[in-house]
Amino acid sequence: MRLLILGGTEFVGRAVVEAALGRGWEVTVFHRGRHAPPAGVGSLTGDRTTPDGLAALASSDDTWDAVLDTWSAAPSAVRDAARLLADRVKRYVYVSSRSVYAWPPAPGLDEDGPLVEGDPNAGDVPYAEAKRGGELAAVEAFGAERTLFVRAGLIIGPYENVGRLPWWLGRIAGGGPVLAPGPRTLPLQYIDVRDLAEWTLDATEAGLHGPYNLVSPPGHTTTGELLDACVRVTGADAELRWTAAETILAAGVEPWSDLPIWIPPGESYDAMHTADVSKALAAGLRCxxxxETVADTWAWLESVGGAAPQRPDRPRLGLSPEREAALLSSE
Structure with missing residues (x-):
């Protein structure tokens, strides 16, 4: 297979590159040049947000079996790339998001749920509308039979540049009492970026099309199992102090941002952690x-000196030491 990746130097794109190279695929990455491309790939440079940003793609004579796009900003950028590539690429694979479902998505929602409005010609719009607009842009250029939508939920694993699991690993590695948000047995649903990559390549090779929710089955793990794994793999002298969600919320702590990954039971939790993934499981999803996800993420963090890269378009996450200490002392 010959694969073009729009991006390919960070997190999801990089995981897909490594998985594809591991299969012996021929990979080309189109990127902005901010990071060195992985070894073993062809490289084209350009910034799709600028007027002539696709020039390197336009001037290339190459053709590909599939293009993978992880874009999450203006849908018009997906539109322009898809139109340019429609006659030179067989399939368009768009890493979308479960955020495209109309709020609030019902517990157990599958791929047939109602969707937010999207405009393939839009500029900067909120995240959910951007992802839905990107889906529509891909279909507009390639048609429904040649497009695959990977509707991911929470993505963690090596190369993470958002700061969710890396924050927890860094905090727990620091040792001492750690504010652990309850309930301990709360089930979590996420996807390891490498499992996303492998499933996406399998689906691409099989010619699958349409939308697929891509996260682990509900109850794949729990908050307690995740944080206990962080303690074990770091070898830290850390004590998890399990604290009721009501206590944490009453102190003004923001779920998801102050305490990454964590969402207390309720509407937002149901939206994030109860997706129906039976369609992806039937298509071979393995989690x-x-x-393993925690251990490999920690090993990667240690290999880069303990400081994970941070996407410039995302805020830094995590509770400050001062606020955590104040909460722990008030128990």
């Missing part, structure tokens, strides 16, 4: 144990 590795949480211990």
């Amino acid at each position: 590795r144990p949480v211990e």
